[in-house]
Each structure stands twice: as structure tokens, then as C-alpha cells.
Amino acid sequence: MIPLLDVAELEVRFPVRQKAGLARRTPSFVHAVDDVSLTVAAGETVGLVGESGCGKSTLARTLCRLIDATAGSIRLEGREIVDTHVRRAAKAPWRGDIQLVFQDALDAINPRMTAFQAIADPLKRLRGVRSGPELTATVTEVAASCGIAETLLGRFPHQLSGGQRARVGIARAIACRPKLLVLDEPTAALDVSVQVVILQLLARLKRELGMSYVFVSHDLNVVRMFCDRIIVMYLGKIVEIGPADEVFRHPRHPYTRALIQAIPSGIPGAAPQAVIEGEAKSPIDPNPNACRFVGRCPNEERRCSEAAPPFVSLSRTHQARCHLLRGSE
């Protein structure tokens, strides 16, 4: 069976502005997404985690075709969508099937639209619903399912609290019932109670409509509970990929280990867990012949700075990119 989403060797680079007056050298690039391959099956939830700046939002936006890739392929239900340029993608027939919930709700909502208009907008544009009682009913229902009170629907974004805005962003994205919903930190601005409501709502939509999710989050407890599989990124590359419970129980890449160790324990006054030393290397023109975790890795060896590590299969469904791991096969 073809997966809902099939991404192969995706690459996204941004040119770096040069200091004025400097003689033109070879141009530099931010390697935001590098050699990323992944699949999402119908009804599957894939979590995407990693250090701030590692390329999660860029990947999310590229999947939704809001950014053009510099190389690679993105297939939605077998159809190649990577070549459709960003401007044309907005009107593509599959546009309603893949929706993004933005990291920053203010990015998604036109400041001149009320909450009602913001939720109605994609229904009108992508699903051809006309203004009228049907539209009103759908908007009110979607809003209610995301915990947005009717009294808030007439407000403009600046009159809503951060969490209220985030809910409008989610309602807007699920209004047209996409097949794949890419959520970029959808619950970061939400309080725990609304977060439960939203996560349980998403879980229900998945059960009832078979919706699939790519779920970007920094809250690893949420990712563990909500996702079937998890992808860990580091500086533009996937470093580990596998079933969520397995990755949490037996993280294999040293970065994944550090990440899981740093989850706040919730114990009053507990000294925060040991964190990795140093800082990430620059994503600008990284050395292609070295592991990107070099310099922070506790187990580093010489070969780590001499060659990029290969993907090692730890089981049929679990892989990590590290020189020091041995495959199971």
C-alpha cells in the first residue's frame, strides 16, 4: 500500500546574506533540512522533535508546500507535489488535504479577521462552502470542539489570549477535514487542560476519520503519549527514527538520550537534569564529512569527525545515525 505521505531525500537550503562590501565568495547556505526521508501512513501520528533551530518548522512548512525544497521528493497519496511552486500550491487541488497549524498562531490568522472569519476562510476557499447557515453551523461546531466559546468568535486576534489564538489556529486547520494535518507546536501556548481537550480531540478525529498527523513538539511527555512513531532531528538531519515507546525506553543516539534526560521531572526543587555541553554547530555550510553532533557528543571518536555517520538499523522499525551503533541484522 502506498503511504499517505512519502518524503525522500528532502533538502531545504537558505542563502545567507553576505556582509556588504566583502568580495563575492562562494555563497553560503543554511542547511535547514538535509537528506530527510520519512513516511506517514494513513491514520498514523508521527512526532517530530529536536533542538530549537534544527529545522522542524522548515520541514513542516515544506511538507505543506509553503516553502520550496531545493532537492528531493514529497509524494501525497503517490502524487509528486514537490515541484508545484509555492505560489501555485495555494490553489492546487490537494491543498485542502494537507493543512498546517502554525507554531505562531499570529502568523496564520489575518489580524483583520475575526475568529469566526478566520475559521470560515479555508472552508470558503478550499471547500467552496458559501456564507449562510451551513457555514455558520460548521464554524460554530468546529470552534466548540476546540473549546472556543461562541462569545469569542467576534473578536480579533489581538483581543484573544495566547491560548485562545492557538485554538483558533487549530480550528481553522481542521475545519476542512484534511487527510494530513501538520501541527507545529500546536499546544505550546495552551494550558494543560485545553491541551488535554485538543489532544483528545485530535485522537478522536484520527479514530473516526483516519486523519494522519505530523506532530512537532518540544513537550516530550506529550509526544510519548500521542505519537505512534517519533523522528528526532539534529541540525537538519534525522538522527533517530522509531516507534515512540521504543525510542523513549531505549534511546540509541546520544542526542536522543540527552533530550530524554532533560525532560523536567516535575519534582519540586529537583536539580535540572544534566544537559549536553556546549552548543550546536552552525547550520551554515556544515562539514559534509563529519557527524553533526561532534563537539557535544559524550562518546565521540576520531572517525566521527572524518565521515558522516550512516543510518544503522537497530530493528526493522528503528534506525539511528551514529558511527558507534551496531545494527541488529
Added chain:
Amino acid sequence: MSQVPLLEVEDLAVSFATRAGRVPVLDQVSFRLNKGETVAMVGESGSGKSVTAYAMLRLLDRAGRVDRGGVRFAGADLLALTDSEMADIRGREVAMIFQNPRAALNPTRRVGDQIGDVLSRHGAVPGHQLRARVVELLDQVKIPDPARRARAYAFELSGGMCQRVMIALALACSPALLIADEPTTGLDVTTQAAVMALIRGLAKSRTMATILITHDLALAAEQADRVIVMHAGHIVEDAPTAQLFAHPRHPYTRALLNATPKTSGALDDLQAIPGGLPDLSGPDVPPCRFVSRCTQPIDACSRDPLPRLVEGERRVACHRPLEAA
């Protein structure tokens, strides 16, 4: 302990003009903060955490108004200062990390220059050291390649990097009070740990007091000396961290804890808090604004004024608090 508090908020009330008339958003908000103390402010979205911070710093938008109450900071009555006196305090003695970092940064100015602006406005470093200090501050918040990133515009940075730029901006002048509104929301846990360590380090070495506004109760538990719980514009509980987590006294605090994802357990184990915040624009807001969501209400809750029980270092606003154990 009769230390003079650094910050004293007394009976603060704030309302907003909306299409539907004036909506009271904060009511009877009182709390204190000592030098060097870290207090976390938690509570669901819309409960008034950011508005409390804005009101204190006089940053409410035009529709907002302080109807009652006072804010004393280091002896000064902040609500009575002139605008220029207030501007002077803001950024130098009290700094704020805003909830929405990308929007708070100027999109048309390089981020390094924005930090430089703050430094030179408050005369914090001599001109020729400005560049170096900016890069040092960016380095402190762990922005990789800080010298080059100083030349970037906000849209070229990831969400978490904008957050860290905001933190660098706020810490630029070593404030006595830092108000951090969701400072680590966009950050991964390893960067979060590093940033919080940085804030905590400054809090220690310069006795900087911190108000940490957050949804993350686990983070609040680890970082704060005291936790203030807000609900619908009221402070419902204020207690030392360990006591609050071990034995919440307000039913709302307990409900929040039951909704928090843990390091084990399933999605279905989490309990959402039933109902929502009451509509504060309506005519009959009950004295206890949690009453319709409470698991154990009594008649007094919707009839009598909200009691403010004080027990040692704890305060709880409830007619029928949970057992103290």
C-alpha cells in the same frame, strides 16, 4: 521574616473595553515578591497572567485600564510615575520577556542592533564595546555562531532562537526583576534547561527576582520558590512550591495537576477540567469564579464574598479548601 518586598501588588483590578462593553479581567490581585525570589505564575489560558504583567509595567493596550489597586516596586509607586520615569525603569530595572517573541522583535532591524539599542539607551556599555557585548549576550543564550546571527533579521531565525534573542535583550541591563512570560515555550528541553540555568544563575549572582509565567507545571515545580495559581482573573492559591504540589488546597490547583502529562501514563488518564472560564462580561459573575467547574461546591460559593484564607506562607481563596493533609 519581615523583609521589605521588592514588589508589592495590592488589590489590582483591570478591565478592557470590548464591543460587548467593559470586561473586568483582573480582580483583587495581590501578591508580593522578595529580592532574588522566583515565583511561578500558572493558570489556564485567559486567566490573566499576561495582563497582570502588562498592568504592572503599564504596557496595557489602549482598551485596557487599571481600575483599582497599586504596584510598588523598590519603593516606587509604578502606577503613579510619569511615562518617562516608567520607561526608564522598564528595561533597566524591570525587564520582560514577552510571550510572543517574533512579534515583540522589530522585523526591520537586525537582532544584534536591537540589543545594541537597549544597551546604549540605558548607557550600559561604552560605544566601542557595544558590538562585542551584543555578541557576548547572544553567546550567553547559546545562539550558535553569534557574530553572524547578530546580523540576522527576526524572520530568519527559528522560533526558539527569537525566544533566546528576547532573553538576551531582557538580561542586557541586569534587571532587579525579570518578568518572563512563557520564556521557554518554544524551546526544546535541553535548550530550556540551559536557558533556565542561565536565568537562575543571574537570579543568584545578582539577586534578580523572577516572575515565571508558564503553563508547564513541571517546570514551575523545578524552578520556583513559590507558585501563584490564577483562575479567571483571581489568584486562587499562592504557596511554597513543595507544599503546593504535595497538597494542593484549591480544587482548581488539583485539577490542573490532574491534567498535566507525566513521564508515564496514557492520554486517556489525563483529565480535562470541565467547563471553561466564566464569561466575565456578564452581569452575574459568581463570587467564586470556579464554582461551576468545581467538584465540591457548597451554597456559600455562589453567595458569599470569596474568602482569603492565610495559613503561614500559604494563601487560598476558597470556601471549602481541600485537606492540608
